[in-house]
Amino acid sequence: MSHSVPPRSGPAGDPERVRTVRVPEDREGQRLDNFLLGQLKGAPRSLVYKLVRSGQVRVNGGRAKAERKLEAGDEVRIPPVRLGEAGDKAPPPKGLLAALEAAIVFEDARLLALNKPSGLASHGGSGISHGAIEALRALRPGQPLELVHRLDRDTSGLLVVAKKRSALTELQALMREDGGIAKRYLALLLGRMPDGTMSVDAPLHVGLRQGGERHVQVSPAGKPSLSHFRVLERRGGQSYCEVRIETGRTHQIRVHARHLGHPVAGDDKYGDPEANRRLREQAGxxxxxxxxxxxEFALDGGKAPYLLNAPLAPELIEALDRLG
Structure with a gap:
């Protein structure tokens, strides 16, 4: 794992002492924030960003940004952290652990895929004690589990976790490639979408509202974003759709759906409050x-294909049935 530089400071592994850690070869290319999360087990992501922003974390003696990609041999200064105060005091609830164990839809030596429930964050932080990754680590103590990607808290479905560093780096490289990973979503959009596939090629910009809440909008200043919407069937005047995305921007499907004039049903951030109220009453x-x-993707340079599926959540099936 990580190797500490001979003790110029406190002993390695003691989070309440300053330590300097040399980045090992198998962590080359990892972002600084993710490296720190691995070193400060139990620290919330918000604390890690605070430490980096304040300059308490140093790389090779200088300040660095959270997204900096580390190189093998870099020396990272890690400040003292009182995890008993900053991190989680209580383990994840047993009910959550049992629910996640039941939600594992695929596992092999390299990967674990979870059918994440709606309402569960991918990771803790920002006032959230336990996300999916913290709960999985509690479920599998001692296993080096790392999130490959994230899902919005309110979105259910496939969340992939790497059990090996090699799988994590290969999957993250595939995510940066056009078409490296094929992603398919199911969504109920408000109103009657036209037949055929509607593509939205609209750049998305992430802004912060007061209180730190993220809000995404279509803007020329944003990052290129491409989504494809296709109606599978119509239910109760609404459109049940398959959505394929070629980029993975924050809130991409939700903002692109609104841009089309057909927001995602039940979306309390980008949706239609009145239509959502009617759907609560009509369809629950x-x-x-x-x-x-x-x-869908392939590891080992294309030699090991994977096709992962997560069944639609029961409450969504029930809502479709009620819409007729």
């Missing part, structure tokens, strides 16, 4: 109707 829909259903 009390959550965002967006589900990450399929991921």
């Amino acid at each position: 829909l009390r959550r965002l109707f967006l589900h990450a259903s399929t991921l």
Whole structure:
């Protein structure tokens, strides 16, 4: 794992002492924030960003940004952290652990895929004690589990976790490639979408509202973003769709759906409050109707194909049935 430089400071592994850690070869290319999360087990992501922003973390003696890609041999200064105060005091609830164990839809030596429930964050932080990754680590103590990607808290479906560093780096490289990973979602959009496939090629910009809440909008200043929407069937005047995305921007499907004039049903951030109220009454829909259903990719340079599926959540099936 990580190797500490001979003790110029406190002993390695003691989070309450300053330590300097040399980046090992198998962590080359890892972002600084993710490296720190691995070193400061149990520290919330918000604390890690605070330490980096304040200059308490140093790389080779200088300040660095959270997204900096580390190189083998870099020396990272890690400040003292009182994890007993900053991190989680209580383990994840047993009910959550049991639910996640039941939600594992695929596992092999390299990967674990979870059918994440709606309402569960991918990771802790920002006032959230336990996300999916913290709960999985509690479920599998001693296993080096790392999130490959994230899902919005309100979105259900496939969340992939790497059990080996090699799988993590290969999957993250595939995510940066056009078409490296095929992503398919299921969504209920408000209103009657036209037949055929509607593509939205609209750049997305992430802004912060007061209180630190992220808000995404279509803007020429944003990053290129491409989504494809296709109606599978119409239910109760709404459109049940397959969505394929070629980029993975924050809130991409939700903002692109609104841009089309057909917001995602149950979306309390980018949706239609009145239509959401009607759907609660008619169909019992009390959550965002967006589900990450399929991921397709290949590891080992294309030699090991994977096709992962997560079935639609029962409450979404029930809502569709009620819409007729």
